[in-house]
Amino acid sequence: MTQGIIQDKVSAALTGALLSAREKGLLNLESLPPVHLEAPKRPEWGDVSCTVAMSLSASERKAPFEIAQIILDHIEHRDSLFARAEIVRPGFLNLTVQPGLWKEVLHQIEAQGEQYGHSQLGRGRRVLVEYVSANPTGPLHVGHGRGAAVGQALVGLLRATGHDVASEYYINDAGRQMKLLGASVLARYRESCGQTVSFPDDGYQGEYIRAVAERVKAERGAALLSLPVEDAERQSREFAYRELLALIRQDLERFGISFESWFSEASLLSSGAVEQVLAELKTKELLFDQDGAQWFRSSAFGDEKDRVVRKQEGEYTYLASDIAYHRDKLRRGFDLLVDVWGADHHGYIPRMQAVVQAYGHPKERLRVVLVQMVNLLRGGRKVEMSKRAGEFITLREVMDEVGADAAKFFFLMRDSSTHLDFDLELAKQQSQENPVYYVQYAHARIASLLRVAASRGIECPRPSRATLELLEDPDELALIRKLSAFPVVMEASAGELEPHRMAYYLRELAGMVHPFYNKHRILPPAPDSEPSAAILPDSAPTPNRGTDTIPPGLTGARLALMWAVQQVVRNGLNVLGVSAPEQM
């Protein structure tokens, strides 16, 4: 784990100080505490602060202030590392790093480029991220969109932190829902052929079902009418399944999402995998018969009760194939399974973790990321949706209206486990109210800056070629400090499986870029826009940012800084699956 390249140095120096104080017998330190640094809220508290002295106070039986003083006294090369080091009130150690050291951050960004922020934290651990997995019974809706955005971001984050990641879509192409789909399409088909039929009770009501039925008719004419009902229903089902799955694939592709693999539930049943897995559980004595049904003893692993895997009528439940599915995932050798589910499935977690444990793995091997509902708004007013009545806003409609990037970023802005208000009007607005454009604009703006510089023949040096010592303004140093936090955010965001942290970071970074751009001149004024000094009266007001002159060295240093900022914004948007435009 890194705390940032400079913070790591500081942390090491403080640890070193603790060790040498222990050698001298000034501190006991039975175990060496981790030296955790934090970014102070107020500038006068320095660049980094450390609370280790306070947390040691109890075990060392010394006043925090005294411990802090001991640490301070034992830092090697203190003056070359810190411009200021002071102890505040209870025992805060407030440190200001020598300004020159921060330039290492820019060198690191230059050296690592697209890899900046990436790490080997995952040590090649194999992870399978399963997401979307919507039933192929209709088009994807906004909720699926959020799951898709979250899943894709998780894949990106885990890859960036050194995991060996695969992504998969589980197709629920078996069972009751599929049967209903077939029956629904067949009913519409018959209607279309002029028959009066009663529509299945829980059938799929959406308009798209009629559309599928129309295509069946276009392809097969009235042929299905003369078939036995089961055959007609099966053919309708298979037809609809193909059509709807293709639709889902198209929508995902348009959303910029692809999967390494698509896993069919039906294949688990036809291959005998489900039977096999139940037989395995039987030998483990985790399966038993009761009331004519077959049960999985999930309560043995902390689930609140046992669960039926085969109904009285002999049919398998959804859980049965899900056990087989997760058994299959484990058998494929993944070290970690990440499932992205709708939050309404949260009650399902204990039983799936029971499955994992039944196969001898710690339950942590399965981590479930819950994605809460999306409230769709339009201009602040709720858009009513009813899946039952088949009325819902599809992901496609949202993409048509606001674009894939905006939709994704909105989905990722908040903790996935909380309800999300998604205002279509807001997401569509290309204005300051829209966080997507705010971040993308930071990237595009720098791109523009670099373009203008190039067109004027101004050199845009990389950090290694720039005079970075000239970057000493607090705003410049603050920006660099923010850049140094990027790898930390990446690791935390990936480790907690919380993409919104990265989205927030990018919002914050952009929130520093725009003010900086406005406040500080980077390029010299354009030759043709420079007002002639001769015609300005002596009483002319102080030149504003536009006409300020700037030393060539500082232009170079600031361009190098901006280049690094742009790299970080791009890397961040990249892991989230959002584009980083060169111009807007």
Add this chain to the structure above:
RNA sequence: GCGCCCGUAGCUCAGUCGGAUAGAGCAUCAGCCUUCUAAGCUGAGGGUCGCUGGUUCGAUUCCAGCCGGGCGCACCA
């Protein structure tokens, strides 16, 4: 009734090893474009961090109990 999630500014939300005077965006109000992209910037107001106890040097953060909201508690998926 039991379980999980959530209660932080008018609104939507950040804040995970417990730290200093609790943050951001939007909305509101007042300003900034002959200039490197105004899809931007500057400033102002706005809070009993649901409530009550506990743990301790210190709690929005951890624990317990309440109150309020969401979801789940199927031989549906």
